[in-house]
Amino acid sequence: MSLILFIEQMLNGLQFGVMLFLMAAGLTLIFGVMGLINLAHGSLYMIGAFAAAWVAGLTGSFVLALIAALAAAAAAGALVEVVVIRRLYARDHLDQVLATFALILMFSEGTRWVFGSFPLFLEIPPYLSGPVRLPGGIQYPLYRLAIIVAGLIVAAGLFALIARTRIGIQIRAGEADREMIGALGVNIAALYTVVFALGAALAGLAGALIGAIQSVQVGMGEPVLILAFVVIVIGGIGSIKGALVGALLVGLTDTMGRFLLPVAFAQVMAPAAATAVGSALASMAIYILMALVLIFRPRGLYGVA
Amino acid sequence: MIVRTLAMAGALSLAAVGAQAEIKVGMITTLSGGGAGLGIDVRDGFMLALEQSGRTDVTVVIEDDQQKPDIAVQLSDKMIQSEKVDVMTGIIWSNLAMAVVPGAVAQGKFYLSPNAGPSALAGQGCHPNYFNVAWQNDNLHEAAGAYANDAGYKNSFILAPNYPAGQDALTGYKRFFKGDLAGEIYTQLGQTDYAAEIAQIRASGADSVFFFLPGGMGISFLKQYADSGVGLPVVGPAFSFDQGILQAVGDAALGVVNTSQWSKDIDNPANVAFVASFQEKYGRLPSLYASQGFDTANLLLSALEVAEPSDADAFREALRAADFDSTRGDFAFGANHHPIQDIYVREVIKEGDIYTNKIIGVALKDHVDAYVGECKM
Numbered sequence: 001m002s003l004i005l006f007i008e009q010m011l012n013g014l015q016f017g018v019m020l021f022l023m024a025a026g027l028t029l030i031f032g033v034m035g036l037i038n039l040a041h042g043s044l045y046m047i048g049a050f051a052a053a054w055v056a057g058l059t060g061s062f063v064l065a066l067i068a069a070l071a072a073a074a075a076a077g078a079l080v081e082v083v084v085i086r087r088l089y090a091r092d093h094l095d096q097v098l099a100t101f102a103l104i105l106m107f108s109e110g111t112r113w114v115f116g117s118f119p120l121f122l123e124i125p126p127y128l129s130g131p132v133r134l135p136g137g138i139q140y141p142l143y144r145l146a147i148i149v150a151g152l153i154v155a156a157g158l159f160a161l162i163a164r165t166r167i168g169i170q171i172r173a174g175e176a177d178r179e180m181i182g183a184l185g186v187n188i189a190a191l192y193t194v195v196f197a198l199g200a201a202l203a204g205l206a207g208a209l210i211g212a213i214q215s216v217q218v219g220m221g222e223p224v225l226i227l228a229f230v231v232i233v234i235g236g237i238g239s240i241k242g243a244l245v246g247a248l249l250v251g252l253t254d255t256m257g258r259f260l261l262p263v264a265f266a267q268v269m270a271p272a273a274a275t276a277v278g279s280a281l282a283s284m285a286i287y288i289l290m291a292l293v294l295i296f297r298p299r300g301l302y303g304v305a
Numbered sequence: 306m307i308v309r310t311l312a313m314a315g316a317l318s319l320a321a322v323g324a325q326a327e328i329k330v331g332m333i334t335t336l337s338g339g340g341a342g343l344g345i346d347v348r349d350g351f352m353l354a355l356e357q358s359g360r361t362d363v364t365v366v367i368e369d370d371q372q373k374p375d376i377a378v379q380l381s382d383k384m385i386q387s388e389k390v391d392v393m394t395g396i397i398w399s400n401l402a403m404a405v406v407p408g409a410v411a412q413g414k415f416y417l418s419p420n421a422g423p424s425a426l427a428g429q430g431c432h433p434n435y436f437n438v439a440w441q442n443d444n445l446h447e448a449a450g451a452y453a454n455d456a457g458y459k460n461s462f463i464l465a466p467n468y469p470a471g472q473d474a475l476t477g478y479k480r481f482f483k484g485d486l487a488g489e490i491y492t493q494l495g496q497t498d499y500a501a502e503i504a505q506i507r508a509s510g511a512d513s514v515f516f517f518l519p520g521g522m523g524i525s526f527l528k529q530y531a532d533s534g535v536g537l538p539v540v541g542p543a544f545s546f547d548q549g550i551l552q553a554v555g556d557a558a559l560g561v562v563n564t565s566q567w568s569k570d571i572d573n574p575a576n577v578a579f580v581a582s583f584q585e586k587y588g589r590l591p592s593l594y595a596s597q598g599f600d601t602a603n604l605l606l607s608a609l610e611v612a613e614p615s616d617a618d619a620f621r622e623a624l625r626a627a628d629f630d631s632t633r634g635d636f637a638f639g640a641n642h643h644p645i646q647d648i649y650v651r652e653v654i655k656e657g658d659i660y661t662n663k664i665i666g667v668a669l670k671d672h673v674d675a676y677v678g679e680c681k682m
Contacts, residue, residue: 002508004508005504005505005507005508008504008507009501009504012498012500012501012504015500016498016500108337108338109337112337112341117341117342117345118342118549118550118552118553119342119521119524119549119550119553120553121552121553121554121555123555124528124532129532130532130534131532131533131534139507139533139534141500141529141532141533141534143532144500210497212528213498213525213528213529213532214497214498214521214524214525214528214529215339215497215520215521215522215524215525215528215550215553216553217339217521217524217553218337218338218339218341219337219338219339220339220497220521223495223497255500255501258492258501258502259501259504259505262490271489272489275489275490275491276467276491279467279490279491279492279493280467283467283493
């Protein structure tokens with residue numbers, strides 16, 4: 001195994017982690033501020049991808065497609081918050097899970113109704129397609145580099161928003177004590193809608209970015225949703241920093257596990273068996289990571305008691 | 306739930322045409338979620354053949370298995386015990402077929418598979434009441450291996466998802482491919498990101514890539530592979546190049562060689578009529594799944610002309626005769642009730658704005674699956 005391959009796989013893990021962060025950030029923000037478990041977060045990711053594919057098909061512009069994805073997911077998020085989610089804050093988590101699961105089914109079948117059952121086409125824009133040569137002779141797809149950069153910019157922006165702006169102060173205050181900031185005159189209902197729309201927009205952005213290199217189809221959000229939950233459990237529920245660290249850990253563990261475990265087993269057993277055992281273990285790697293984190297840090301890496 | 310109700314409503318309204326329904330067909334297929342395109346094509350092909358036959362005494366009960374084995378088993382129990390169907394069909398995925406088919410045939414039902422063909426049901430697990438109208442899972446991959454030899458490839462990198470059909474795929478390719486393997490990977494079922502695998506392909510020194518990644522997995526892989534600049538020739542079975550997904554892959558698929566038992570340009574009267582009527586009725590080109598659904602219904606109809614399912618022995622003989630005009634041209638069953646058929650090599654081309662396939666050769670002629678010898682019935 002060469003060093004170049006190893007570094008390329010690290011980049012792949014980083015890119016996967018950054019994408020997971022976009023999903024997990026919204027999920028953890030919504031849980032942290034409102035105490036709500038939102039299973040429909042994956043549907044917002046799907047809405048972003050479909051909006052992007054639709055607008056890209058009409059206009060041919062990837063930038064417009066990204067804007068459409070952000071707008072559509074944020075609008076869907078705000079609408080869902082006002083119509084459905086608002087009634088669930090006072091209820092227990094089981095009711096929330098039930099209602100947001102119903103939302104998944106409605107969004108999936110609604111999307112199928114509008115766009116049909118066959119996957120949509122969304123293409124990498126020409127100026128971002130193809131591989132580039134990195135120092136050291138690594139060939140790496142430019143688009144994946146762009147995802148890494150875009151994700152890190154969004155992460156930095158999110159930290160700045162939370163730490164330095166008025167709305168960030170309100171969000172942090174909302175996490176600490178909901179009733180108190182309401183008593184201090186902050187419009188809680190509006191704040192919740194804004195936070196929900198923000199989380200939704202991040203999911204939509206992730207969907208649009210990933211849609212260009214994957215398949216834009218109904219149900220694409222659910223596998224990512226499960227990983228995003230793993231990320232926020234590892235990072236500590238409610239913590240943006242935890243979401244970032246958790247996402248990078250999960251991204252790297254999953255990618256490197258898929259790459260290294262079969263190689264490692266091949267040292268001690270026949271190639272076919274090593275492939276089978278290594279692949280099986282690789283698909284468990286992130287859950288083993290989650291279990292280990294929970295044993296030593298039951299509230300996650302950055303969770304508060 | 307909604308889809309299931311609608312599908313039921315569709316089935317019932319069709320049934321309502323016939324005054325007294327005599328033959329009841331239970332179709333369990335995937336109509337929601339990421340794999341829905343396949344089930345919808347099988348259903349549409351099946352219903353088209355039924356409609357063209359003009360028979361009003363065949364009722365089809367359609368249910369959505371959501372691509373989940375547990376749901377498929379529940380639906381199967383319901384169809385056998387409360388709907389009392391005579392014949393079952395429809396399952397797309399091999400893991401679902403393994404969960405449903407052995408139980409259904411053990412209870413005396415006939416099962417006609419329009420897609421899944423796991424090796425276990427072709428060999429020791431074969432059954433007199435189980436007929437596969439599509440292929441044994443290994444077949445298209447065996448043809449891909451044979452094509453790779455013809456194309457002069459010496460060192461292939463092969464990958465497939467880790468589930469029964471994925472294992473059958475790599476086994477099938479290796480059975481015919483004479484060169485070396487630069488690498489062999491099992492991916493996760495439903496995996497959408499292949500960066501780690503593509504990096505390994507790049508580093509492996511392979512001269513060709515064989516992959517079996519049906520549905521959305523194939524779309525993701527092809528787009529990412531094209532963008533990675535690896536550029537090695539790719540061979541695959543038709544499942545990643547069917548009519549339903551080619552438009553979503555776009556230029557990344559152009560020129561890719563794939564193997565299939567069916568193609569829309571097979572020149573026989575049954576196929577020409579099928580392609581035209583499917584396009585007219587549904588407004589899209591048929592996929593190989595649609596052709597399999599269509600052939601399954603026509604096989605059933607041909608047997609119903611001869612015998613009733615209640616007369617199991619006569620009905621089984623009528624099915625075995627396969628006396629119908631297949632869209633594939635010649636069609637016959639082997640001793641284990643799996644097809645003996647030609648498998649073609651196709652290339653992805655662009656016709657106007659539509660991506661589709663064109664036959665460029667025959668990979669295997671009158672091909673029989675490898676498990677027929679293990680089948681004792």
